Amino acid sequence: MTASVKVAGVEKSFRSVRALRGVSFELRPGRLNALVGHNGAGKTTLIKLMLGLIRADRGAVAVLGEDPAAGEFSGRRQLGYLPENVAFNAALTGRETLAFYARLKQVKPASAWPVLDRVGLSAAADRRVGTYSKGMRQRLGLAQALLGRPKVLLLDEPTTGLDPALRQTFYEILDELRDDGATVLISSHALNELEDRAEHVLIMNRGLLAAQGTMEELREISQLPIRVAILREPGGAPPAWATGGDAAALRDVVLVESNASKMHLLRLAAADPRVRDIEVTAPTLDDLYAHFLQRQEDAA
Numbered sequence: 418m419t420a421s422v423k424v425a426g427v428e429k430s431f432r433s434v435r436a437l438r439g440v441s442f443e444l445r446p447g448r449l450n451a452l453v454g455h456n457g458a459g460k461t462t463l464i465k466l467m468l469g470l471i472r473a474d475r476g477a478v479a480v481l482g483e484d485p486a487a488g489e490f491s492g493r494r495q496l497g498y499l500p501e502n503v504a505f506n507a508a509l510t511g512r513e514t515l516a517f518y519a520r521l522k523q524v525k526p527a528s529a530w531p532v533l534d535r536v537g538l539s540a541a542a543d544r545r546v547g548t549y550s551k552g553m554r555q556r557l558g559l560a561q562a563l564l565g566r567p568k569v570l571l572l573d574e575p576t577t578g579l580d581p582a583l584r585q586t587f588y589e590i591l592d593e594l595r596d597d598g599a600t601v602l603i604s605s606h607a608l609n610e611l612e613d614r615a616e617h618v619l620i621m622n623r624g625l626l627a628a629q630g631t632m633e634e635l636r637e638i639s640q641l642p643i644r645v646a647i648l649r650e651p652g653g654a655p656p657a658w659a660t661g662g663d664a665a666a667l668r669d670v671v672l673v674e675s676n677a678s679k680m681h682l683l684r685l686a687a688a689d690p691r692v693r694d695i696e697v698t699a700p701t702l703d704d705l706y707a708h709f710l711q712r713q714e715d716a717a
């Protein structure tokens with residue numbers, strides 16, 4: 418499948434700050450991508466490059482097959498963007514605001530009303546934006562980004578400050594778009610929100626791409642241990658996986674290094690009638706993030 422976004426050997430500096438250093442990756446349609454990294458890692462700079470708002474010093478960026486910084490970038494209308502801090506004219510209503518953005522994107526204002534409804538703003542559509550809560554402004558921001566059903570949707574820290582219910586709606590909308598074949602990229606510090614949702618993860622550190630891949634790939638590359646906790650009934654000889662030490666311990670916590678060892682242990686444990694429960698904890702995105710950042714710092 419052809420990549421919808423291609424970033425190849427990109428360098429970008431702001432005076433003495435090397436914001437991006439030799440960054441290369443590809444994003445594919447129909448995937449939700451997570452872009453994670455510390456403050457100042459270069460996430461927003463990457464998004465601005467994909468939007469064509471700034472140019473790379475070196476390397477190439479292609480979005481939907483074209484250079485987004487070129488004057489005649491025809492893909493612009495298929496690109497949706499939600500900036501980190503959405504600012505709207507407080508005097509306009511939600512509906513007027515969306516109509517304004519619809520004209521900018523050259524889509525019919527009437528096509529914006531179902532979008533208002535989808536983000537749950539129909540009832541407040543004719544109120545001035547100045548009276549909106551932060552969550553409502555975020556919804557309007559998302560509605561604006563969704564206009565024209567974008568093929569590539571770039572979201573810079575979109576869920577900061579949203580309540581859990583709204584966050585859920587937010588991801589449901591993104592899932593729909595993704596299932597429809599859009600490429601969604603979310604830059605965020607909310608790693609726990611993204612780990613079960615993102616098909617592809619990009620970890621940035623000080624302008625470098627420290628690691629990228631699916632959660633499974635990152636777990637495999639990292640070789641971080643998988644934790645298996647096994648709870649059993651008392652009695653009989655200690656099982657093969659018993660961690661020893663305390664013979665009375667009925668709960669063993671075993672750290673395994675690979676999926677193959679995990680499966681071997683699970684088969685053994687599941688076949689033992691004394692085993693009452695098995696709990697498997699794979700490395701989280703938080704763990705992987707810390708690991709790859711440390712690995713890169715050590716290499717520097």
Ligand SMILES: Nc1ncnc2c1ncn2[C@@H]1O[C@H](COP(=O)(O)OP(=O)(O)OP(=O)(O)O)[C@@H](O)[C@H]1O
Nearest residue numbers: 431434435436454455456457458459460461462463
């Ligand atoms: N217009 C600019 N002028 C000067 N320096 C800049 C500019 N834009 C970004 N930088 C610098 O480039 C580096 C990367 O910034 P960027 O905003 O891309 O980081 P980020 O990962 O988005 O951070 P955050 O999580 O805080 O939003 C930082 O050191 C920042 O200070």
